Amino acid sequence: MTxxxxxxxxxxxxxxxxxxxxxxxxxxxxxxxxIFDPSDTQKDEKTNPTRESIGKFYFYYTIxxxxxxxxxxxxxxxxxSSYTSIEEKTFEVVA
Numbered sequence: 001m002t003x004x005x006x007x008x009x010x011x012x013x014x015x016x017x018x019x020x021x022x023x024x025x026x027x028x029x030x031x032x033x034x035i036f037d038p039s040d041t042q043k044d045e046k047t048n049p050t051r052e053s054i055g056k057f058y059f060y061y062t063i064x065x066x067x068x069x070x071x072x073x074x075x076x077x078x079x080x081s082s083y084t085s086i087e088e089k090t091f092e093v094v095a
Contacts, residue, residue, distance in 0.1 A: 005092040009065040014046075018055045018078040018085040025055025028078035028085065035061055038070030038093075067093050 006012050018028050033046040043064070049057035063072075071090050078085045 003089055003091055005094055006063060007094055008063055008067045008069070011060050011062045012091065013058055013060055014049075014074055014076075014089075015052075015056070015058045016049060016076045016078070016087060018057070018080070018083075020080075020083040020085070025053075026080050026083055026085075027051070027054055028080045028083075030079045031057065032077045033059060034075045034077075036073050036075070037068045038072060039068065043067075043072075063093055069093055069095055 014033065016033065018026055020026050031047055031049055033049065034042055035044045037043050044061060046059045046061070049059040051057055070093060072093055073088060073090045076087045
């Protein structure tokens with residue numbers, strides 16, 4: 001997933017790795033990638049990321065031009081037949 005500092009209005013690439021209990025990559029049946037601003041308000045949800053390879057996916061998100069400055073987060077949840085993978089990362093938005 002992306003981390004670092006990004007300007008309002010910029011497009012970021014969010015990378016996600018889906019791992020089972022043994023740390024092995026797996027392709028999930030469903031995805032839910034929720035994006036939250038610093039006040040913990042959900043700003044977007046992506047459910048169809050691009051598959052890069054087994055267990056590795058990405059999507060692009062454009063930070064609103066009037067997006068709140070501060071720490072944003074992405075919560076990625078992927079569910080497979082017998083595994084659920086949850087990953088949370090943050091990124092900074094600046095003016």
